Amino acid sequence: MEILVTGGAGYIGSHTCVELLNSGYKVIVVDNFFNSKPESLKRVQEITGKHLKIYEVDTLDEVTLEKVFSENNIEAVIHFAGFKSVGESLQIPILYYHNNITGTLILCEKMKKYNVKKLVFSSSATVYGMPKSVPISESFPLSANNPYGRTKLMIETILQDICAADKQWSVAILRYFNPIGAHESGKIGEDPSGTPNNLMPFITQVAVGKREKLSIFGGDYDTHDGTGVRDYIHVVDIAKGHIRALERIIKTSGIEAYNLGTGIGYSVLEVVKNFQKVTNKKIPYVILKRRRGDIAECYADPIKAKTILKWSAEKNIQDMCRDAWRFQVNNPNGY
Ligand code: UFG
Secondary structure (H helix, E strand, C coil): CEEEEEECCHHHHHHHHHHHHCCEEEEEEECCCCCHHHHHHHHHHHCCCCCCEEECCCCHHHHHHHHHHHCCCCEEEEEECCCCCCHHHHCHHHHHHHHHHHHHHHHHHHHHHCCCEHHHEEEEEEHHHCCCCEEEEECCCCCCCCCCHHHHHHHHHHHHHHHHHHHEEEEEEECCCCCEECCCCCCCCCCCCCCCCCCCHHHHHHHHCCCCCEEEEECCCCCCCCCCCCCCEEHHHHHHHHHHHHHHHHHCEEEEEEEEEECEEEHHHHHHHHHHHHHHCCCEEEEEEECCCCCCECCCCCCCHHHHHHHCCCCCCHHHHHHHHHHHHHCCCCC
């Protein structure tokens, strides 16, 4: 079965390509390599010993995207392609809306034209906005606090409308909590450009000596140690969740959203402690004021994915730290 993966060279995309190939799917990747490198796909092929078909195409490029559909026998799509930085989305909102939303609309148009109506969409826990309580389940009210989050929310709504209009569509919306870690081979992992915004890549860069110290954003939250609590989940577990979702949409129709999280919240200080323990590296840190837009606690109720997709996270926080570190050590300057 041929699966189209948009944004397949990215962090979650590349790990998902590994799982797809290992599960026997044929994989066609579309990526514009704006925020990713072709090297990640070379490594996916090294890890699996299998071949990927790669198109350097932007989802906004209708004509070339159509060629991808006409040249292949695509049966389902996993759609990762999109801009993903909250901070950047506040600076360049038009580009974010255009790239993420128009890109998805063009993709859906081509899917419809070629009668490909099965889609796994990469969403985010950011669509829960400021949740009223934790753990967060899929039925919680949705809202977003920044343009990036709004693109995810708008795309979820668009997909709902598409499925309401045509009952042949089958869509799984996957709401990721905080993916970290890397493939255990140490060959693929998170490769942010410039200063990392996210916690784990910042920690690994401090550990490898690229940055002096970690800034912890806020020590006065109403959490057990005052620092923010998140549901960190191993990227390989996230990737496996896509395979389960794909298996499900192949057999069904309609649209469902699923949280991909562990259900366990760790504070920033707990992540630092676990990282230090498994790597024997000291992470110097300072506690600064809160980062704008951050919430105190965010972790999933993962029961829906467990019940319906038969998926749950298998790796723990120490696996996540160990694997993130292995990728950093093997690739001190990224790909
Ligand atoms: N943090 C620090 N220092 C840093 C970076 C982060 O203390 O240098 C803290 C944050 O304040 C937060 C925690 O570490 O408490 C996690 O922060 P991340 O930036 O790693 O992740 P977020 O939870 O802020 O955001 C992530 C994704 C978003 C997504 C969101 C969904 O980056 O794209 O989860 O909940 F929208």
